[in-house]
Amino acid sequence: MYGLPRRSRALVMGLILFFIGATMYLKSENLAAAAPLQAYYPHSGIRLERSEVKFRADAIKEAYQHSWDGYMEFGFPKDELLPMSKRGGNSMSGWGASVIDGIGTAVLMELPEVVEEQLKFIAEIDYTKCEHQISLFETTIRYLGGMISAYDLLTGPYSDLMEAGKDQKNHHLVHTLLRQSVALADALKFSFNTTSGIPMPFFMLDSKRIKSDDINNIAGIGTLVLEWTRLSDLTGDPQYTTLAQRAQEYLLKVENPEIGEPFPGLLGTNVGLRDGKFLDSYGGWGAMGDSYYEYLIKMYVYDPRRFRRYMQRWVQAADSTMTYLTSVPATTPPSNFVFVGEYSHGRSIALRGSHLACFIGGNFLLGGQMLDNMKYNIYGLQLVDGCRATYANSRSGIGPERFGWDPNLVPSNQKEFFEKNGWYYGGEIDYRLRPEVIESYYHAWVVTKDDKYRQWAWEAFLAINRTCRTEHGFTSVSDTSREDGGRKDDKQESFWFAEVLKYLFLIFNEEGIQFKEKIGFVPGERQKWVFNTEAHPIRIY
Known part of the structure; x- marks a missing residue:
């Protein structure tokens, strides 16, 4: 081994250390039957008092109300609040993204006055008109997903929220959510009119021009099917799911796997619209x-009946991730954190990660629970620990946009930091109000019921509240390596409402989870809800 280059030695040593500690479950396909999760991943012993849990849930509700009040005063009806300059901005088609992204969380928090405002606005949107460039991906996950989710919630476990209001017209407003979802999908569906059926990712609504030689990426293609399928199931009109599933077929069965599938189930990024x-x-x-x-x-x-093939492809991707992308930082003494690398030029692995990718721990936990497979649960919890390290070891208490753990690429001024913590800041060191680490905390808490993950979520909230809160809302910050978070960058993302505050609230909302129909994943029970990627809960088929 010592004849290898230093980079290769470090990678090999990291993998050896990981597999020594993980062999007992990584090679097992059926650990769930052998012992409960705590036998492999012991409970921390941390337990929060009910009064403390309620206090924290109320604090998160206050943060939502603070953010919403600032948006309504200075940002409405534009997409988002720019809290430092006290005005609104349009980065998501100009249809009021914060309203639609925020309604599901307001429903779960049981804020009827806020929900009524949101419903009245949504009912008046004209989805046939837009002056801005539209992203099919973002519009689907934020707008279409947000309206369908609110419809499912308000016609389901939260149907009494609007009935308790003063205006009986609210009942009618709830049903406009489905009508508006159809209107939006009908306005967007021309984008699928390409040679291959893979949709054009960006377009101007008025021109309706498709360029057959353009490209789309696998997230832009593969993150439509839940929302468009749910719309078909609600309306009885199969055209929406047919469009999304036709595009998805190119990812389920790759036309040129020698290029597009470097590892089983793990794909390249860009796909041609032509073929x-x-x-x-x-x-x-x-x-x-x-x-x-x-x-x-x-x-x-x-x-599960219609989409078994999707699960099989996830298993392929998950197993390849564990086999080929798993990495442990090569520090002295060795780090025990597990990260997932990126691949380039086929099978070349880059030891770098991102805040965006930190949802992976929660996704593995969801897969482990659905498939009753302990190896995915254990691996998912290890990945949660790794992403937690980027928060716990950052001076701001918040993880950066990008980070790395390649011992050959550590910046000279971070060598000591890397040896101590197992990772280093990777160029983009800002925080954009992203939810992914907290999202994985949510899944870890649901699966283990270990209040350690609630404590981690609370610590994240306190750090965000300290660095990102402004007089009229919350904003992204420029430098997570500084205790104060650096410069406030003047943007309250709509997904702050949809994702960060929702996952935080659900982690601490014991009363709602106990007395309302359970939202999200509940181990050992038949599932009733699944989150889209924007954290909008969708009622399962």
């Missing part, structure tokens, strides 16, 4: 690939 063939062999669980893998197992949750 559906892959154009490259790089990718991973980060940007432009992430939610494709996420939706494979979530479609199986949504309907």
Whole structure:
């Protein structure tokens, strides 16, 4: 081994250390039958008092109300609040993204006055008109997913929320959510009119021009099927799921696997709209690939009968990830953190990660629970620990946008930091109000019921509240390596409402989980809900 280059030695040593500690479960296909999860991953012993849990849930509700009040005063009806300059911005088609992204969380928090405001606005949106460039991916996960989710919630376990209001017209407003979902899908569906049936990712609504030689990425193709299928199931009109599933077929069965599938189930990134063939062999669980893998197992949750093939492809991707992309930082003494690398030029592994990719721990836990397979549960918890390290060891208490653990690429001013913590800041050191680490905490808590993950979520919230809170809302910050988070970058993302605050609230909302129909994944019970990638809960088929 010592004849190998230093980079190769470090990688080999890291893998050896990992497999020594993990062999007992990584090679097992049926650990669930052998022993409960705590036999492999012991409970921390941390237990929170009920009063403390309620206090934290109320604090998160206050953060939502603070953010919403600031948006309504300075940002409405534009897509998002720019809290430092006290104005609104349009980065998501200009249809009021924060309203639609925020309604599901307001329903779960049982804020009827806020929900009524949101419903009245949504009912008046004209989805046939848009002056801005539209992203099919973002519009699907935020707008279409947000409206369908609110419809499912308000006609299901939260049907009494609006009936308790003063205006009986609210009942009618709830049903406009489905009508508006159809209107939006009908306005967008022309984008699938390409030679291959793979949709055009960006377009201007008024021109309706399709360029057959353009490309799309696997997240842009594979993160439509849940929302469009749910719309078909609600309306009885199969056209929406047919469009999404036709595009998805190019990812389920790759036309040119020698380029597009460097590892079984793990794909390249970009696909040609003309013929559906892959154009490259790089990718991973980060940007432009992430939610494709996420939706494979979530479609199986949504309907195991129709989407068994999706689950099988997820298993392929998950097993390849564990076999080929697993990495442990080569520090002295050795780190015990597990990270997932990225691949480029086929099978070349880059030891770098991103905040976006930190949803992976939660996704493995979802897969482990659905498939009753302990190896995915254990691996998922290890990945949660790794992403937790980027928060716990950062001076701000928040993980950066990008990080790495390649001992040959450590910046000279971070060598001591890397040896101590097992990772280093990887260029982009800002925090954009992203939810992925907290999302994985949520799944870890649901699966283990270990209040350690609630404590980690609370610590993350306190750090975000300290660094990102402004007089009129919350904003992204420029430098997570600084205790104060650096410069406030003046943008309150709509997914702050949809994802961060929702996952935080659900982690601490014991009363709602106990007395309402259970939202999200509940181990040992038949599932009733699944989250889309924007954390909008969708009722399963």
